[in-house]
Amino acid sequence: MSTIRIRREAFRAPLDNGLFLNGEIKAIEGQKDLPVVVVAHGFRGFKEWGFWPHVTDVLAEQGFYTVVFDFSRIDAAATKQPEAVIAQARTLSRELEDLETILTLVREQRLPQSDSADPTRIGLLGHSRGGASSIITAAERADIGAVAAWNPPSDLTPPAGASAEPYIAADIEQNANRFDIPYKLAYLKRPALIVQGSADGERILLGHEALRLAAPGHTxxxxxxxxxxxxxxxxxxxxxxxxxxxxxxTTGFLRHHLQPIEAVREEAL
Structure with missing residues (x-):
């Protein structure tokens, strides 16, 4: 019988707007030069939502230095900030800034257990809007080795007749080109994996086909x-x-493109 020891350590990173990114590192204890996977939850999710603790445990066991965190909108709501602060924190632009902050901390090795990470090998995994943010980020940075998105939207514009938060709607309108997910995916130079549930909502499924047509070279x-x-x-x-x-x-895709070392297993006594 063999076991893998996963070391977990929390972090709290301050932002320029007075909010914080609260997160956790999971990595095999005693290992070095592990490729990094940064996990981005969905718009209505958070780092402890549903499947994320299990998914991030699996990633760590598979030999990845795993970074999971709450976007700053979670801290804004938890600390009961003014409505304008919470609304601004919920925009996609703020989400992308949060993700950039995490990647800067990874690259500069300022997160816990940084001696276990290889900051030259970074992958992204995002769900729903976090998947869209991961695609945009991967397209805009040269240091992302691979990106996987679960059920990402292709169009962030609210459907006709749907209510939209003014800050979010204005942010999408002002950044229409930057937030064009099919375009970003089509011109993404790094390998991308899109995983789509066949029983998802109609709008997401139609968007999935738009992504396939725009970027047939991806997986x-x-x-x-x-x-x-x-x-x-x-x-x-x-x-x-x-x-x-x-x-x-997803783990097969990330292992292929980021090539983690095989986990060293300790023989249980």
Whole structure:
């Protein structure tokens, strides 16, 4: 029998707007030069939502220095900031700034257990809007080795007739070119994986086809029967076949492109 020891350590990173990014590092204890995977939760999610603790445990066990964090909108709501601060923190532009901050901390080795990480090998994994942010970030940076997105939208514009928060709507309108997900994916020079549940909402499924048409050179996998969260709710009640498939294809993709060393297993006494 063998075991892998995963060391977990929290961090709290201050931002220029007075908010914080609260996160956690998970990595195999005693290992060096592990490739990095930064995990971005969805718009209505958070780092402890549903499947994320399980997914990030698997990533760490697979030999990745795993970074999971809450976007600053979570801190804004938790600390009861003024409504304008919370609204601004919920924009995609702020989300992208948060992700850039995490990547800067990775590159400068200012996160916990930094001696375990190889900051020259970085991958991104995002779900829903976090998947869109991961695609945009990967397209705008030269230091991202691979990106995986689970059920990402292709169009961030609110549907006709839907209510939209003014700050979010204005941010999308002002950054229409930057937030063009099919365009960003089409011109992304690094390998990308899009994992899509076949039972997701109609708008996301239509967007998935738009992404396939725009960027046929990337990898697209459809999880038959999987919905937007692969059958998982919060609190987490256990794995589903849909989640298992999404994890399996994603870890295989990231291992291929980031090439983690094989985990050293300790023999249990």
């Amino acid at each position: 697209f996998v459809q999880v038959q029967g999987g919905d937007h969260t692969f059958g998982v709710q919060h609190p987490f009640a256990g794995q589903t076949p849909f989640l298992d498939e999404a994890i399996s294809v």
